[in-house]
Amino acid sequence: MIVLGRISEAFGIQGWVRVQAFGDDPLSWRRMPKWWLSSDPDAADDAWRPVGLRACRAQGKGIVAAFAEVEDRNGAEALAGLYIGAPRDALPETASGEYYxxxxxxxxxxxxxxxxxxxxxxxxxxxxxxxxxxxxxxxxxxxxxxxxxxxxxxxxxxxxxxxxxxxx
The missing domain is CATH 2.30.30.240 (PRC-barrel domain)
Known part of the structure; x- marks a missing residue:
């Protein structure tokens, strides 16, 4: 798994979360229909839980995201602190001279x-x-x-x- 970022906190009341991205272009992650979540960034691949991405957008200097499985603020608060990752083959291709x-x-x-x-x-x-x-x-x-x-x-x-x- 490639660790992409971390959920920092709930955002609003409709299940959105604020994401601390560990890269330059987190909006490109919108092309991935699934993200994977784990409490341990070094966890084995099978310990990451896939979640469906409902939406992802820029918010201020960062991004916010909503997942299909999370409908309200309580569900979003339960995700705070979890790491966001993806298998390497699920990630968008990088431009020439860019690397994950x-x-x-x-x-x-x-x-x-x-x-x-x-x-x-x-x-x-x-x-x-x-x-x-x-x-x-x-x-x-x-x-x-x-x-x-x-x-x-x-x-x-x-x-x-x-x-x-x-x-x-």
Whole structure:
């Protein structure tokens, strides 16, 4: 499962929820007729509960969503804190040069000199740009996920090439 976001709270009285999105284009999720919910973002795929998407729209700086199975505020309040996910094959295709965070986690990161800096452990959204959190044993590196530093992402080779020195 790819974790897309988290339900933060109920919105209104007709079963809508406010969603904290973990990506750049959450409105593209409207193309998925089902979303999957879980209290644990690391749960096994069969622990995620599918729900039918009734509607999804922009609201302020975020999004709100309504599910077929939830008709009122009480039902929406019960969903607060749950994670939203989807199997990778259910997600909309990304544009060229765009990636789902889940596709980047686990990729090896090496610099132009061929030095392996570690593996992508997670990503952090700073508002200005995303940051790759790289782990190599006890060493952690934070590399901005911007074109100035990330030169190539090769999902097939499971490798990210960066302009970053090992001692930075």
């Amino acid at each position: 965070w889940g596709d980047l986690v686990g990729l090896s990161v090496e610099n132009k000199a061929g030095v392996v800096l570690g593996v992508v452990d997670s990503l952090v959204s700073t508002g200005a740009h995303d940051v790759l959190q790289i782990r190599d044993g006890e060493v952690e590196r934070l590399i901005p996920f911007v074109a100035a530093y990330v030169l190539d992402v090769d999902l097939d080779a499971k490798r990210i090439l960066v302009d970053w020195e090992a001692d930075w």
